Amino acid sequence: MTDDTKPLMDWDEFADMGARVAAWGARYHRQIADLPVRAPLDPGAVRARFPDSPPEQGAGLEGILAEIDDKIIPGLTHWQHPRFFAYFPSNATPPSMLADFVASILAQQCMLWQTSPAGTEVETLMLDWLRQGLGLPKGFHGVIQDSASSATLAAVLTMRERALNWAGNAQGLGGQARLRVYASDEVHTSVDRAIWVAGIGGDNLVRIPTRGPLRAMDPDALRAAIRADRAAGYLPAGVIACTGGTGTGACDDLTQVLAVARDEGLYSHVDAAWAGAAMICPEFRFLWEGIDGADSLVLNPHKWMGVNFDFSAHFLRDPEPLVKTLAISPEYLRTHGKDGFVNYSEWSVPLGRRFRALKLWFVLRAYGLDGLRGVMRDHVGWSVALAEDLRADPRFEIVTEPVLSLFTFALRDADDDAMLAYVNAINEDGRIYVTQGRTGGRIVVRFQVGTFATTQADVRLAGAVLKAFAG
Numbered sequence: 001m002t003d004d005t006k007p008l009m010d011w012d013e014f015a016d017m018g019a020r021v022a023a024w025g026a027r028y029h030r031q032i033a034d035l036p037v038r039a040p041l042d043p044g045a046v047r048a049r050f051p052d053s054p055p056e057q058g059a060g061l062e063g064i065l066a067e068i069d070d071k072i073i074p075g076l077t078h079w080q081h082p083r084f085f086a087y088f089p090s091n092a093t094p095p096s097m098l099a100d101f102v103a104s105i106l107a108q109q110c111m112l113w114q115t116s117p118a119g120t121e122v123e124t125l126m127l128d129w130l131r132q133g134l135g136l137p138k139g140f141h142g143v144i145q146d147s148a149s150s151a152t153l154a155a156v157l158t159m160r161e162r163a164l165n166w167a168g169n170a171q172g173l174g175g176q177a178r179l180r181v182y183a184s185d186e187v188h189t190s191v192d193r194a195i196w197v198a199g200i201g202g203d204n205l206v207r208i209p210t211r212g213p214l215r216a217m218d219p220d221a222l223r224a225a226i227r228a229d230r231a232a233g234y235l236p237a238g239v240i241a242c243t244g245g246t247g248t249g250a251c252d253d254l255t256q257v258l259a260v261a262r263d264e265g266l267y268s269h270v271d272a273a274w275a276g277a278a279m280i281c282p283e284f285r286f287l288w289e290g291i292d293g294a295d296s297l298v299l300n301p302h303k304w305m306g307v308n309f310d311f312s313a314h315f316l317r318d319p320e321p322l323v324k325t326l327a328i329s330p331e332y333l334r335t336h337g338k339d340g341f342v343n344y345s346e347w348s349v350p351l352g353r354r355f356r357a358l359k360l361w362f363v364l365r366a367y368g369l370d371g372l373r374g375v376m377r378d379h380v381g382w383s384v385a386l387a388e389d390l391r392a393d394p395r396f397e398i399v400t401e402p403v404l405s406l407f408t409f410a411l412r413d414a415d416d417d418a419m420l421a422y423v424n425a426i427n428e429d430g431r432i433y434v435t436q437g438r439t440g441g442r443i444v445v446r447f448q449v450g451t452f453a454t455t456q457a458d459v460r461l462a463g464a465v466l467k468a469f470a471g
């Protein structure tokens with residue numbers, strides 16, 4: 001039985017704790033630059049700070065913030081740290097955090113128009129604002145997915161069903177023609193997983209060789225592979241291109257690749273998860289020239305646009321094949337969108353959906369597109385300047401040139417072991433955090449600038465640390 005002197009829903013405690021959490025959050029962010037970017041811990045150290053069994057008696061929330069300071073903060077890799085240059089950015093700006101709090105308070109389930117009219121209509125509008133900001137033509141429809149991986153899975157399922165004339169969902173894949181999907185080696189591993197999960201099989205993900213400084217898929221090789229497969233009895237289903245591959249920022253020539261997909265009757269999906277956000281700056285749009293020809297594309301405002309995780313923007317030239325693949329309710333299919341009702345759960349694998357559109361609304365309202373452009377332009381400029389600085393030092397070799405704010409480099413003449421030792425020494429130092437990658441058969445350091453808290457001084461300090469450990 002619950003204790004009736006302490007209600008389960010204690011809104012006074014909520015109001016008090018909410019204000020204290022906000023103050024605590026501001027304090028965390030004010031001192032984050034003094035913490036090591038990556039927790040200097042052994043596995044199990046966080047777990048060891050907790051009791052083995054759950055409490056039998058509730059004790060309210062008093063004291064929990066102190067416990068976070070003791071037990072949690074020392075076990076964090078600080079993604080919002082101004083000297084986080086690893087992986088890719090995952091920004092959480094104050095407006096997006098507040099919007100997420102509001103979304104939690106409202107606790108909407110936005111699966112159908114009628115389960116949250118505001119959730120649905122604001123989602124439609126925010127994605128259309130984003131479409132305009134990115135310079136995508138009218139006619140692209142957007143939906144929020146939880147991650148780029150989910151958007152890519154939805155696109156791969158659509159390729160599969162479209163190629164099978166929607167027989168796969170009903171009959172399964174046994175007895176169907178063997179499907180083929182085409183991509184370069186530069187695409188993210190979420191593509192491999194989408195292919196596995198969709199039942200297409202990793203062996204049927206055909207890797208097309210790349211060429212040129214942007215490591216772009218060779219369109220002639222793509223066409224040849226599709227035709228050879230068709231002649232051999234396979235069923236080509238789709239092409240997945242990338243703008244800003246995760247490893248080195250590879251960009252396919254979308255004009256050429258999407259033309260091949262269209263000529264061959266294949267569905268196309270473009271993964272621009274990281275780089276796509278930068279397309280709000282017109283001067284970067286050359287990297288995805290030809291995007292208008294994509295059937296499906298994904299980008300992550302939850303990486304570089306200041307919208308906290310999770311928020312992937314999935315745009316479709318025509319939502320019909322996707323909805324036909326994922327919608328459960330057949331009568332809905334006949335009217336979707338046309339009567340003003342959009343049921344976004346029919347556009348994604350999960351049914352339940354949060355009111356994530358609030359996050360983009362808050363961010364756009366707080367910063368405006370121009371505020372966001374300024375941040376990205378700074379990041380690109382600082383990163384390019386650091387690449388030039390390293391290039392001028394004979395100890396370094398730029399391995400892949402900057403694509404937006406991402407470049408890779410190596411120590412001249414260092415073998416893989418020496419490179420790993422170099423990366424480990426830098427990260428154990430704690431002032432900056434970088435990750436290694438593998439390109440052209442060798443280990444490189446991947447360096448990207450993308451955290452909103454980063455300043456030019458932080459990037460200069462990163463250069464000093466990279467040099468200090470270079471021997």
Ligand SMILES: *Cc1c(COP(=O)(O)O)cnc(C)c1O
Pocket residue numbers: 088146147148149150188190242244245246271272273274300312
């Ligand atoms: C980060 C990234 C992904 C995965 O994004 P999630 O939203 O975490 O699924 C996919 N593709 C590219 C190019 C990425 O950079």
